[in-house]
Amino acid sequence: MTMTSKAWVYQQRGMPWEVLSLTTRDTPTFPPLTPLPRDAPEPEEWVLVRVAYAGLNPGAIFQMTLVPPLVRSRDCVADLDFTGTVIDVWHPEDKPGRFARGDKVSGMIPASHALPTGTGALAEVIRLPARYVVAKPASVSLGDAACLLPGLTARQLVNESEAKSGDRVLVNAASGGIGTMVVQMVRQVVGENGFIVGVCSGKNAEMVKGLGVDEVIDYTQHTSVARYIAERFSDTPFDAVIDTLGHHSLWLASPAFLKPAGIYESVGIKPPTFYVPDFLRAVWQMQVNAFWPTSRWFGGVGREWRATSMMSPTLEDRQAVIDMLGSGQC
Numbered sequence: 365m366t367m368t369s370k371a372w373v374y375q376q377r378g379m380p381w382e383v384l385s386l387t388t389r390d391t392p393t394f395p396p397l398t399p400l401p402r403d404a405p406e407p408e409e410w411v412l413v414r415v416a417y418a419g420l421n422p423g424a425i426f427q428m429t430l431v432p433p434l435v436r437s438r439d440c441v442a443d444l445d446f447t448g449t450v451i452d453v454w455h456p457e458d459k460p461g462r463f464a465r466g467d468k469v470s471g472m473i474p475a476s477h478a479l480p481t482g483t484g485a486l487a488e489v490i491r492l493p494a495r496y497v498v499a500k501p502a503s504v505s506l507g508d509a510a511c512l513l514p515g516l517t518a519r520q521l522v523n524e525s526e527a528k529s530g531d532r533v534l535v536n537a538a539s540g541g542i543g544t545m546v547v548q549m550v551r552q553v554v555g556e557n558g559f560i561v562g563v564c565s566g567k568n569a570e571m572v573k574g575l576g577v578d579e580v581i582d583y584t585q586h587t588s589v590a591r592y593i594a595e596r597f598s599d600t601p602f603d604a605v606i607d608t609l610g611h612h613s614l615w616l617a618s619p620a621f622l623k624p625a626g627i628y629e630s631v632g633i634k635p636p637t638f639y640v641p642d643f644l645r646a647v648w649q650m651q652v653n654a655f656w657p658t659s660r661w662f663g664g665v666g667r668e669w670r671a672t673s674m675m676s677p678t679l680e681d682r683q684a685v686i687d688m689l690g691s692g693q694c
């Protein structure tokens with residue numbers, strides 16, 4: 365008898381509340397469907413996971429609103445981050461696997477697998493290559509571990525910012541999914557002698573201080589946060605800025621509060637809406653920022669701008685983030 369289970373599925377492009385519907389479908393089983401997907405073309409270990417928690421991410425809204433049905437599976441399950449219990453394992457006979465039934469795991473489905481196969485986190489049961497999944501440490505709850513995507517993004521932002529022991533670092537959107545992890549990772553890097561300023565709303569000030577921020581700027585209290593930061597920190601500029609939201613205007617103003625050799629590390633540029641023209645404008649601006657000379661002599665902003673691109677994190681990257689969670693570093 366075929367078993368069924370539920371998933372939040374979209375077919376058309378649009379905002380989640382317009383296009384998502386709770387759908388009953390055949391529960392995925394093994395062996396994996398053939399032909400195998402392009403991201404995992406050879407037989408390798410696959411797992412079937414009964415989902416406990418799914419982590420919601422703005423990136424999933426970009427997938428729903430921007431990717432045309434022609435270049436993805438017709439039926440797509442939404443979102444990318446999940447935790448759960450392995451209920452079945454499949455692997456080639458000659459290759460031992462990493463997982464057994466009953467293992468608790470945390471997974472992040474990359475767009476390269478999610479879009480062509482329609483696989484997503486908002487499902488009761490997920491079938492996917494085991495390389496996208498890591499064992500959940502016993503010390504971390506299933507709810508807390510459903511955060512690999514913001515964790516991977518945060519880790520890359522902190523590494524690329526080149527922050528080091530004793531540095532002064534500004535974190536924009538310090539209270540967000542990425543920002544809260546960035547703050548904790550930066551504190552590990554800069555140590556007790558470092559100084560971290562976080563921008564968030566006042567309601568989250570105490571929370572981000574608890575994570576390691578020394579001073580909070582409440583963006584709701586300033587007409588121009590960039591101007592306030594410039595006034596407050598022009599005499600004590602930062603060694604690095606980590607912008608977990610992507611405020612282009614903050615980068616343009618950064619020479620007033622970021623040291624000349626400091627890096628402005630950003631998740632990208634936040635489009636004002638999820639509509640295609642705004643997204644394309646943001647992508648175009650990111651390309652310009654990446655290639656335009658930094659030097660003011662050549663019309664540049666005067667500070668280096670870098671952007672993360674989390675399109676294909678490896679198993680080692682996932683393991684590094686779950687290890688940080690397991691050891692209490694974030």
Ligand SMILES: NC(=O)c1ccc[n+]([C@@H]2O[C@H](COP(=O)([O-])OP(=O)(O)OC[C@H]3O[C@@H](n4cnc5c(N)ncnc54)[C@H](OP(=O)(O)O)[C@@H]3O)[C@@H](O)[C@H]2O)c1
Pocket residue numbers: 421422423513514517536537538539540541542543563564565566568583608609610631632634672673674675
């Ligand atoms: N490049 C990548 O690899 C990558 C990966 C994942 C996500 N992203 C992008 O990164 C962005 C953040 O993702 P997330 O998951 O962290 O989002 P999130 O959890 O929704 O957090 C967003 C945060 O932004 C803060 N915020 C809102 N307006 C602000 C302002 N004017 N100034 C400063 N902070 C403000 C909010 O603070 P309060 O709640 O305190 O108001 C909130 O905590 C999204 O646009 C997402 O698409 C990029």
